[in-house]
Amino acid sequence: MKDNYSFTKEDLEEIEKIKAKFPEVMPATLPVLWVAQRRFGHVEPPVQQLVADTLDLPAAHVHGVASFYTQYYKEEKGKYVLDVCTTTSCQLCGGYKMLHYLEDKLGIKAGETTEDGMFSIQSVECLGACGYAPMMQVTNDVYVNNLTEEKLDTVIEDLKDGSMPDFESVGMPQFEKRK
Amino acid sequence: MAVDWKSYKPVLIPDIPNLENIDVYVKNGGYGALKEVVTQDKWGHSDVVNEVKAANIRGRGGAGFNAGLKWSFMPKPDGGPRYLACNGDESEPGTFKDRKIFEYNPHLFIEGALIAAYAMQVTTIYVYIRGEYISWVRMMEKALADAYDKGFIGKNLFGTDFSVEFEITYGAGAYICGEETSMLESLEGKRGYPRVKPPFPAQKGLWGRPTTINNIETLANVPLVIKNGAGWFKGIGTESHPGPVLYGISGHVNRPGVYELPTGVPVMDLINEVAGGIRNGKKLKALIPGGSSTPVLRADQLVDTCMDADSLREAGSMMGTAGMIVMDEDTDMVETLWRISHFYHHESCGQCTPCREGTGWAEKILLKIRNGEGEIRDLDLLLDLTTQMEGRTICALADAAAWPIRHTINRFRDEFEAKCKKSTHAVA
Numbered sequence: 001m002k003d004n005y006s007f008t009k010e011d012l013e014e015i016e017k018i019k020a021k022f023p024e025v026m027p028a029t030l031p032v033l034w035v036a037q038r039r040f041g042h043v044e045p046p047v048q049q050l051v052a053d054t055l056d057l058p059a060a061h062v063h064g065v066a067s068f069y070t071q072y073y074k075e076e077k078g079k080y081v082l083d084v085c086t087t088t089s090c091q092l093c094g095g096y097k098m099l100h101y102l103e104d105k106l107g108i109k110a111g112e113t114t115e116d117g118m119f120s121i122q123s124v125e126c127l128g129a130c131g132y133a134p135m136m137q138v139t140n141d142v143y144v145n146n147l148t149e150e151k152l153d154t155v156i157e158d159l160k161d162g163s164m165p166d167f168e169s170v171g172m173p174q175f176e177k178r179k
Numbered sequence: 180m181a182v183d184w185k186s187y188k189p190v191l192i193p194d195i196p197n198l199e200n201i202d203v204y205v206k207n208g209g210y211g212a213l214k215e216v217v218t219q220d221k222w223g224h225s226d227v228v229n230e231v232k233a234a235n236i237r238g239r240g241g242a243g244f245n246a247g248l249k250w251s252f253m254p255k256p257d258g259g260p261r262y263l264a265c266n267g268d269e270s271e272p273g274t275f276k277d278r279k280i281f282e283y284n285p286h287l288f289i290e291g292a293l294i295a296a297y298a299m300q301v302t303t304i305y306v307y308i309r310g311e312y313i314s315w316v317r318m319m320e321k322a323l324a325d326a327y328d329k330g331f332i333g334k335n336l337f338g339t340d341f342s343v344e345f346e347i348t349y350g351a352g353a354y355i356c357g358e359e360t361s362m363l364e365s366l367e368g369k370r371g372y373p374r375v376k377p378p379f380p381a382q383k384g385l386w387g388r389p390t391t392i393n394n395i396e397t398l399a400n401v402p403l404v405i406k407n408g409a410g411w412f413k414g415i416g417t418e419s420h421p422g423p424v425l426y427g428i429s430g431h432v433n434r435p436g437v438y439e440l441p442t443g444v445p446v447m448d449l450i451n452e453v454a455g456g457i458r459n460g461k462k463l464k465a466l467i468p469g470g471s472s473t474p475v476l477r478a479d480q481l482v483d484t485c486m487d488a489d490s491l492r493e494a495g496s497m498m499g500t501a502g503m504i505v506m507d508e509d510t511d512m513v514e515t516l517w518r519i520s521h522f523y524h525h526e527s528c529g530q531c532t533p534c535r536e537g538t539g540w541a542e543k544i545l546l547k548i549r550n551g552e553g554e555i556r557d558l559d560l561l562l563d564l565t566t567q568m569e570g571r572t573i574c575a576l577a578d579a580a581a582w583p584i585r586h587t588i589n590r591f592r593d594e595f596e597a598k599c600k601k602s603t604h605a606v607a
Contacts, residue, residue: 068371068528093431130272131435
């Protein structure tokens with residue numbers, strides 16, 4: 001864990017834009033934690049301190065916020081974090097099967113990171129893609145829907161090559177005739 | 180009486196390609212309702228409130244409260260800031276509808292929020308979207324920027340003295356932030372702890388100022404009501420719970436997805452005709468009708484049940500968010516309930532003891548039963564626990580956790596008993 005983190009000029013410009021959205025500075029806490037996590041890959045305590053110093057807010061407040069929300073990584077994760085949904089609809093449609101397949105494939109358990117630092121797996125609560133179950137989200141970004149073992153194989157291979165899955169636009173089935 | 184849904188044409192997300200493009204939206208009459216209310220004398224602020232109240236748009240976030248009536252709780256303007264907070268947190272398991280509005284018809288929601296802002300004389304609108312929906316946040320940022328560019332948001336709209344700002348922000352993973360006062364805390368940059376009511380947000384909301392919170396789908400109905408009138412809206416679906424609904428159908432069906440239909444569609448039509456029936460030719464076992472907190476219904480309870488507040492109440496459940504989770508005959512109800520309880524335990528914010536401890540113990544006891552270590556008396560312990568959680572906390576999360584436990588055990592008691600150890604004597 002290093003302890004000398006700093007925002008770039010672009011980050012600071014973005015932070016100024018965020019602050020302008022609100023009448024006070026405290027509401028910038030969540031968005032600026034996001035800026036920090038995108039920059040450093042996590043929000044470990046020294047990063048939380050940087051956010052607190054940048055916004056001139058108590059470090060305890062920033063820590064309280066960072067620790068409340070699940071999407072902030074309070075410790076370093078793999079380059080790609082695979083959040084497999086296992087809540088009700090995904091559970092019914094094989095979410096745990098997909099989770100266990102990934103665990104076996106990567107040789108780690110949910111909550112762990114591979115030794116080469118490439119992948120972390122997490123079992124997460126409902127991501128709001130219930131009709132496209134089972135599904136996962138990659139590093140707080142793209143949703144991968146209707147998972148199968150074959151689809152997971154492809155996604156993992158692509159990620160190893162550094163290419164994120166494409167955004168899958170799922171239409172309204174009422175209008176499928178249109179296409 | 181069942182509503183005629185087969186001839187229904189969607190209006191929230193109509194079959195118009197590229198409607199997310201502002202030019203296409205405007206070409207199809209978009210922002211016309213906003214212009215009308217802002218510029219025409221016949222639309223005073225209270226006239227808009229009254230029209231929406233008359234339409235009886237029942238909140239689509241789950242509570243089902245008349246949106247116009249909610250607006251009327253805002254105090255008279257005192258010159259200070261007033262807020263509209265749009266709830267796009269959408270975290271109730273089984274619910275995935277608002278993201279369709281963000282993706283396919285964002286301007287309808289934006290227009291609805293702007294009309295609401297005019298009606299309540301709001302100075303700033305915030306839309307709060309769950310952090311996981313970052314792809315849809317980006318779509319909304321684009322839509323908002325386009326609406327600013329075209330002059331539908333900002334100072335002196337259409338040359339009048341009505342001005343409004345519109346900001347977008349997003350969370351970072353917390354179900355509780357869908358609870359309206361928790362969302363306000365999160366918007367203020369804090370941990371998402373629900374607030375004690377009263378004071379209600381209309382009196383003291385964001386930064387202590389008058390604030391109204393509405394669901395995204397609720398607001399998307401507003402321009403349609405203004406354009407077509409409250410009478411038109413009330414003619415859709417059932418009388419006491421009118422209008423279009425985005426049904427999110429998931430689970431063991433052949434064609435899961437979001438479907439826009441009127442309220443009051445028979446449940447069996449939605450499962451068998453709209454969503455293509457149960458997968459692999461299996462039989463229906465149960466349905467969670469409106470997100471995981473709404474009580475589960477057995478197949479025999481669904482026979483004449485329709486998707487509206489009255490019919491679902493009669494059947495023993497609720498409309499919630501219309502996020503329907505369909506379960507086939509092979510579903511293990513003990514496993515399903517344990518997972519739901521795990522969810523509420525994970526998402527309890529921890530402020531109130533009955534919820535923090537109750538959700539944890541419920542999950543532990545259910546895990547014990549699931550693992551074949553439970554006893555029959557544990558079922559009664561769980562039922563007793565639910566009565567000690569419900570209605571004893573700041574927000575409704577404890578209720579949302581208690582209802583599925585009570586109703587799943589009562590409605591599938593034999594299945595739970597079958598998993599329990601046969602001996603009931605005390606183990607030291």
